[in-house]
Amino acid sequence: MKIAISSSENNENSKVSDRFARSEYFIIYDHDKLSFEAIVNTAKDEGSGAGGKAVKILGDAGVDIALVPELGPKALEALLAFDIKSYQYPREKTVKEVLYLYFEKKLPELLISTSKGKH
């Protein structure tokens, strides 16, 4: 199982990002290998449609679960289409902290979008 977390920097001790599609990095936690890997979020510089593209990056990386601060309607629709479940984390934490919160089942699952998307 792979879990993606939007992050402001490139390691598991970084602060989580307060945006999903335009975060700097995604930290991918591989629960089978117990390892972390950072991927640069190339969708963040898109003029429009960053949400869909960001999800595609996660989908191509084989992610099963995404921990996010917020979600636009396009990103949510795309996550559902990629069979990726999403959970909302509180701000100002680190990547590791929100991951623990997820395993403690303390993060709410997102089934409707929390923000309106950007063009």
Next chain:
Amino acid sequence: MINEIVVISGKGGTGKTSLTASIIPYFEDLVIADCDVDAPDLNILIKGDIVQERDFIGFQRPVIDYDKCTYCGLCQTSCNFNAISEDIIIKNATCEGCKVCEYVCPTDAITMHDTIIGKIYHRKTIFGPMIDARLIPGEESSGKLVAEVRKLARDVAYEENRNTIIIDGSPGIACNVISAITGVSKAIIVTEPTISGLHDLKKVVHLVRMFSVKAKVIINKYDLSLSKAKEIKEYLDLMGIEVILELPFDVEMVNSINNLKIPSTTDMPFFSSDEWFKFIEYLRK
């Protein structure tokens, strides 16, 4: 969380920029973002030295290698934007960079190259850093440039630990406005009591609703038509949107712009009124 305030107006010329400039002196930990990239005028009042200037690459555009081109015309007929002329010349103003022409070209004569569509300036002003931008006249994609100006403003705010971003948005309702309002904390819509003002206000209200942006309205020059001002208030009442400020028409407003002074720093009586300070208080929250 950063307090992002955007000032917009459906109709141009309602006094949006003059009012944006007027609220700036009341904030201490501020980043200014001029997102009215078609008419970036804030720097005329908020003077600042350019600290950094860089090109903005909007997208990629096709370049034709005429040594390889056989003038088969396939690119011209495939282009949905009429951006290639019959004598196979790219019309930059209409090209949207979709790269269909590159794909269909049988002789690989077309390649895509980065295109500079504008410039972004980082200025230092006495009120704080300011990001503004200029689009090369006739270029499209101003939405992208607006998104970039906002992103840089946020970056600066994080770096320098500043808690407020004031955005001067563009008039209208297209991509540049959408880019300017998405995800902000508050939107201030500046309107005027004219038939056009009301008409355009309705469209902007529709837009801010669509993007779930919290908005309040300023009626500028309200005494130029008390009846229209009343009509605007009735409409906003119906929509459940608060009129947070009503400003009278005052020639001093124009005079201060002509003298390159921020209106709220002159001795116009309105800017020492209770309503004005109440409004500033609302913005600070």
Next chain:
Amino acid sequence: MNIAILSGKGGTGKTTLSVNLFSYLNKGTLIDTDVEEPNSHLFLKGKLIKEEGVYKKYPLVDDDLCNYCGKCGDFCNFNAIIPAKKKVLVFQDLCHDCGGCSLVCPTDAIKYIDKEVGKIYHHQIDDNKLFLYGNMTVGEVSGVKIIETLEETTKNEEILLIDSPPGTSCSTVAAIKGADYCIICAEPTPFGISDMRMVVELLRAEKRNFGVVVNKYNLGNSEIFKYLEEEGIELLEKIKFDREFANLLADGELLINHSEYFTNKMANIAKKVLGDKND
């Protein structure tokens, strides 16, 4: 003869100039290409004779034919089509209708269907005048398609006035495409001059003939006149700001019906721009 009326910034009186000049003329057609915020129709009372939709195409994926190869998503520059695991997502509002996705699709699974992006309204004014305006649907990103349709519909008019969108973006370029002459409506403030410069730059790049009408000249300073002289730009007319005008405009009145001063100004502009074509 096609005459575009434009302004760098909004609120300079571009629409006031367009509708009053049009009403002054003996014949001709006016199109309002400021499709984001069309206002001309608020001043012109005519009979609605036709209403038509303007459509843009967007892709529709046939799930039975699609083999989920992902080529459409890789090609799309606008993130409008995203192939996921078991379906292909299409975001209509991001699509630019370039046709690329169906071009690269190996199984012919992508068809295009129509989506309305706005409307065009045709009005008959008096017996010999036509007025058309476009209105973009709120939430659409670009009005260029509507502007192009407006221009296409009226390309053979003898006298055509084009009320253009403010600014210097892609929609302004689309609006002035067929213009033989451009009138810039400017106001004499530092903002007005700065915005006008950008329009002048654009018109020079597009190689258009143009002149300037300075509106509300008594609310500014003389910088604008100095600028016009230095640049060798023709000053067509200057018009004063008057509270009474503001009041009439607020109620959607045509100024030429109420003010001799204003009528004379329109007569003068028409003569300078159209010569004897208005006779």
